[in-house]
Amino acid sequence: MKQLLWKEWRKTRAIFFLFCALNLLAIVISDARLHLVATLVYGLTSIFLSLLLPAVVFSGDDEQNSGKFSTALPISRRFVWFSNLFYIALLSIIFHGVFYAYAFKPVVYILYFVLTTVAILSSHIFQNSLVIVFSSVVVFCVGAIALSLVLYALYFLPILTIIICVTAIIIGLLLLSKKEIPIVKVLIGLLLTVEIFCIYYSFQIGKVYRPYEKEIFEVIRKSGIVIFVGVGISAILMSYQRFIYYKSIRRISSLFLSIGTILICIFLQLNNVQYKLDYWHINKNTFGAQKTSHFQEMILYSQSIKTFDYESKKMQETNVYCDDFFSWGNELIYLLAYNIEHSWGIPSLKKYYVYNCINKKKYDIPFDPSVHRTFYCKRNYLLFLGSKQLDIVQVKDRLDNHVAYQIDRSLNFIGIFDNYAYFLNQKNLHLVKFGLNSKSMQIDQSTKQIFGAENDPLLFNLNVEILENRFLVLEKSYYTGDSIEFWIQDLRSNQLKKIYEAKRSDRSVYVLKIHTATNQCIISNYEQMIFVDLENGKTKELTGRFVDIGNQYFLLNTENVVQKREFTTNKIVYEKSLDVMRMINWKRKGYIILGYTQGNKKLYYYDTKKQTLLDKKLPAHSWVDYIDENQGVFYVGEDKKLYYSDRNDNSIVVH
Amino acid sequence: MSEVISIQNLSKTFGKKQVLNNVNLSISAGVVYALVGKNGVGKTTLLRTLLGLEIPTSGESKVFDLNSQKYDWKIRQRVGYVAEGLQMYEWMTIREILWFVSRFYPTWDFEYEKQLVEKFSLDRKAKIKHLSRGFKSKLLLTMAMAHRPQLLILDEATSGLDVAVRREFLECVVETVEKEGHTVIISSHLLQDVERIADSIGFLHNGKIEKTYSVDELKNTFRKVQVSFDVYPENIELEGVLHQQQLGRECMLTIRDYNQLHEKALREMGGKDIRIVHMSLEDVFVECLTEEAII
Numbered sequence: 040m041k042q043l044l045w046k047e048w049r050k051t052r053a054i055f056f057l058f059c060a061l062n063l064l065a066i067v068i069s070d071a072r073l074h075l076v077a078t079l080v081y082g083l084t085s086i087f088l089s090l091l092l093p094a095v096v097f098s099g100d101d102e103q104n105s106g107k108f109s110t111a112l113p114i115s116r117r118f119v120w121f122s123n124l125f126y127i128a129l130l131s132i133i134f135h136g137v138f139y140a141y142a143f144k145p146v147v148y149i150l151y152f153v154l155t156t157v158a159i160l161s162s163h164i165f166q167n168s169l170v171i172v173f174s175s176v177v178v179f180c181v182g183a184i185a186l187s188l189v190l191y192a193l194y195f196l197p198i199l200t201i202i203i204c205v206t207a208i209i210i211g212l213l214l215l216s217k218k219e220i221p222i223v224k225v226l227i228g229l230l231l232t233v234e235i236f237c238i239y240y241s242f243q244i245g246k247v248y249r250p251y252e253k254e255i256f257e258v259i260r261k262s263g264i265v266i267f268v269g270v271g272i273s274a275i276l277m278s279y280q281r282f283i284y285y286k287s288i289r290r291i292s293s294l295f296l297s298i299g300t301i302l303i304c305i306f307l308q309l310n311n312v313q314y315k316l317d318y319w320h321i322n323k324n325t326f327g328a329q330k331t332s333h334f335q336e337m338i339l340y341s342q343s344i345k346t347f348d349y350e351s352k353k354m355q356e357t358n359v360y361c362d363d364f365f366s367w368g369n370e371l372i373y374l375l376a377y378n379i380e381h382s383w384g385i386p387s388l389k390k391y392y393v394y395n396c397i398n399k400k401k402y403d404i405p406f407d408p409s410v411h412r413t414f415y416c417k418r419n420y421l422l423f424l425g426s427k428q429l430d431i432v433q434v435k436d437r438l439d440n441h442v443a444y445q446i447d448r449s450l451n452f453i454g455i456f457d458n459y460a461y462f463l464n465q466k467n468l469h470l471v472k473f474g475l476n477s478k479s480m481q482i483d484q485s486t487k488q489i490f491g492a493e494n495d496p497l498l499f500n501l502n503v504e505i506l507e508n509r510f511l512v513l514e515k516s517y518y519t520g521d522s523i524e525f526w527i528q529d530l531r532s533n534q535l536k537k538i539y540e541a542k543r544s545d546r547s548v549y550v551l552k553i554h555t556a557t558n559q560c561i562i563s564n565y566e567q568m569i570f571v572d573l574e575n576g577k578t579k580e581l582t583g584r585f586v587d588i589g590n591q592y593f594l595l596n597t598e599n600v601v602q603k604r605e606f607t608t609n610k611i612v613y614e615k616s617l618d619v620m621r622m623i624n625w626k627r628k629g630y631i632i633l634g635y636t637q638g639n640k641k642l643y644y645y646d647t648k649k650q651t652l653l654d655k656k657l658p659a660h661s662w663v664d665y666i667d668e669n670q671g672v673f674y675v676g677e678d679k680k681l682y683y684s685d686r687n688d689n690s691i692v693v694h
Numbered sequence: 695m696s697e698v699i700s701i702q703n704l705s706k707t708f709g710k711k712q713v714l715n716n717v718n719l720s721i722s723a724g725v726v727y728a729l730v731g732k733n734g735v736g737k738t739t740l741l742r743t744l745l746g747l748e749i750p751t752s753g754e755s756k757v758f759d760l761n762s763q764k765y766d767w768k769i770r771q772r773v774g775y776v777a778e779g780l781q782m783y784e785w786m787t788i789r790e791i792l793w794f795v796s797r798f799y800p801t802w803d804f805e806y807e808k809q810l811v812e813k814f815s816l817d818r819k820a821k822i823k824h825l826s827r828g829f830k831s832k833l834l835l836t837m838a839m840a841h842r843p844q845l846l847i848l849d850e851a852t853s854g855l856d857v858a859v860r861r862e863f864l865e866c867v868v869e870t871v872e873k874e875g876h877t878v879i880i881s882s883h884l885l886q887d888v889e890r891i892a893d894s895i896g897f898l899h900n901g902k903i904e905k906t907y908s909v910d911e912l913k914n915t916f917r918k919v920q921v922s923f924d925v926y927p928e929n930i931e932l933e934g935v936l937h938q939q940q941l942g943r944e945c946m947l948t949i950r951d952y953n954q955l956h957e958k959a960l961r962e963m964g965g966k967d968i969r970i971v972h973m974s975l976e977d978v979f980v981e982c983l984t985e986e987a988i989i
Contacts, residue, residue, distance in 0.1 A: 050783075111777070115766075
């Protein structure tokens with residue numbers, strides 16, 4: 040058996056090494072375990088190996104016309120068959136033992152063994168010709184997936200679509216002429232090189248622009264299936280007719296490269312790719328533009344920040360690319376921005392920095408922020424919260440006093456009060472505070488009485504937040520019971536009180552707000568508002584849906600009527616009946632969209648700063664992005680363009 | 695002498711075509727037996743059936759008293775087999791294929807292998823795909839003989855080789871046969887090769903081997919007679935004439951079992967100059983076997 044195993048190894052080692060090299064390449068270009076690229080390549084090589092290996096082992100001799108020599112050897116055919124089977128199993132175990140130890144995926148294991156079994160049985164049952172057909176289909180289909188990655192990459196290199204398509208057509212024609220022309224080999228080599236480059240390019244893009252990673256799956260799922268089926272059927276037909284009596288693999292790869300590529304290019308051309316721009320308001324006259332190209336469900340985007348110049352009434356590029364905001368407060372200042380560094384024209388590194396929207400200053404971040412899940416801004420502190428690490432920097436002339444603190448991944452950020460960052464440990468429901476100056480973590484025992492004797496996190500859920508920079512609000516709800524308790528701790532005086540107890544079954548969602556001017560707490564749901572005096576605990580109720588709280592007034596909505604009421608007396612200052620209520624609370628932008636009347640197509644919005652209801656004439660189906668202090672409105676029209684409508688309702692296209 | 699090969703009522707059909715039809719044959723040990731016949735007559739099928747590589751439709755074949763179907767690989771362990779168009783693994787080197795094949799034969803003689811490799815000037819490092827046809831045949835013969843088989847089967851093994859290589863190849867076979875006393879079955883359409891080494895010859899025709907001749911017997915049985923006439927006779931009627939050809943006033947006759955009576959009859963017909971030409975095996979094959987069922 041030794042020599043039979045050796046023979047099969049000599050025959051198939053190139054495939055084995057090729058797949059190992061592919062997997063190693065995937066590991067090298069992936070930067071983390073179970074990275075998408077690595078997983079993808081493992082999956083492909085796994086399927087490819089499990090189907091190609093039995094095909095080559097069982098039909099390789101016939102392919103090379105050495106079948107008669109093999110059968111003339113003094114050994115029983117049954118023994119040869121078993122040794123082949125043993126070899127396939129052995130090599131597969133070695134291959135998967137190595138790579139799946141690295142990226143453990145039991146599901147792919149199962150898939151692998153199922154496919155291997157099918158391949159082995161098919162190889163045996165159908166003997167030679169159908170095995171070749173079988174393997175050719177697999178070569179085609181797996182290759183189709185690989186080429187769908189080319190498709191993905193071609194989005195970034197559109198000129199290559201044309202070059203590749205023309206090259207593929209030439210190769211296809213030359214191959215179909217059945218002539219052995221040396222230039223064909225050169226062209227195939229060229230095509231293969233370009234396509235491999237495209238795949239590498241797409242991997243790099245995915246690596247640098249994180250959001251693209253998940254899109255790769257979409258491409259495979261959508262376009263891959265189409266090509267899979269199309270090319271697979273062609274493969275069956277062509278394989279059976281043309282490849283059986285030839286050196287099939289060479290022919291298959293040659294023809295597949297050309298035909299598959301042509302299909303992809305045609306697919307690309309026929310596909311109606313729609314580009315559109317979405318805008319999101321950042322701060323005052325600053326907008327983020329989200330460029331999206333829709334390819335079925337695939338969206339590629341790059342965000343660049345633009346500012347609106349009131350003099351020229353046009354958008355201006357800032358060349359700042361943004362991943363995330365730092366603050367959701369009224370005054371958004373910091374953005375987590377990035378630059379892409381290129382090496383030989385290929386994106387190679389995404390470098391993050393912090394961008395101040397007000398003074399337009401850039402601050403280099405002294406660590407890699409891409410591993411953090413959330414970012415917070417408090418005064419001049421920036422908090423980067425990862426699953427294992429908390430990084431805090433202070434913004435001065437540069438990002439100073441960097442603190443890296445190893446944290447338990449169960450810590451959830453609550454807020455900041457008096458140089459302390461508060462976290463809730465979800466495992467044991469301990470309130471933990473981190474001293475921004477002392478740089479130390481300590482457990483806050485002040486809320487202990489909330490839990491009583493039953494501080495078992497399996498019994499109840501706790502939502503904690505800091506409101507009005509002072510009040511720690513705790514919402515305790517039992518998993519099994521029906522009651523919800525609201526507790527408030529004044530962090531200044533350290534006083535803890537149970538404010539209200541409600542039944543979950545009565546109303547679905549409760550929102551708690553604190554009105555510091557009158558020292559009241561407002562608990563609201565869809566139907567009523569409950570005012571609780573923080574001093575004496577007295578409550579009063581009001582029917583209607585809560586919309587906004589100002590210093591003097593609050594806004595209430597009852598059956599398509601908007602009421603503005605005085606806080607102290609609850610008297611109605613005015614009310615307005617609207618045909619369609621949209622009611623979008625964009626307080627961060629300084630206003631609330633309330634709705635509009637159908638008759639005169641006027642949009643009504645509530646300026647939360649001035650606490651006044653204003654109206655604006657806008658075209659139907661327009662989407663308001665931002666309303667500035669001068670009652671100018673930025674809106675996206677039906678044509679997906681960004682418009683600016685000034686105080687006198689004159690609209691112009693700004694982008 | 696013990697029987698090495700014994701075939702009884704062996705038949706083989708491919709689809710509707712009957713290739714072998716009740717073949718009976720026995721070959722004794724130490725004999726060099728030539729199997730001769732036209733292309734496609736079933737020589738290769740018969741030899742492959744002996745090795746258990748083809749399943750007969752009916753009948754039985756035995757090699758070393760072992761049933762070919764039942765003990766096929768055991769038989770192959772004791773047989774050296776060289777066939778035309780036997781493609782080896784092109785991607786192997788000579789060293790690799792010799793190592794690979796040697797493991798299947800318990801009687802493999804590495805010293806003898808070395809001698810054969812040197813004799814045939816085979817470069818062990820050379821890849822098989824880079825070998826010429828002649829060297830591939832030499833390599834096949836090396837593999838077939840290095841385990842000192844008791845039976846050597848050469849199935850059109852010298853086809854397509856140039857004269858020098860063919861001679862070298864056959865000399866090696868002859869030498870081995872003389873030294874080792876092997877039994878050899880050679881199937882070839884190159885009858886000068888057969889003539890050189892064969893002891894007996896069987897003609898496979900219409901799926902049957904009617905009779906087995908010794909080479910000398912075959913060569914002495916047939917004569918080519920050249921006769922010149924003053925007046926060419928209207929009709930030459932003689933017993934045993936297989937073929938006649940008129941060349942002006944001369945006549946060329948191929949006659950089986952030529953004797954004095956034939957000469958006398960020719961002279962009575964006016965034959966003047968009668969010359970006897972000895973026929974080679976190839977002449978016999980061409981002149982006699984091209985005629986249907988002559989022998």
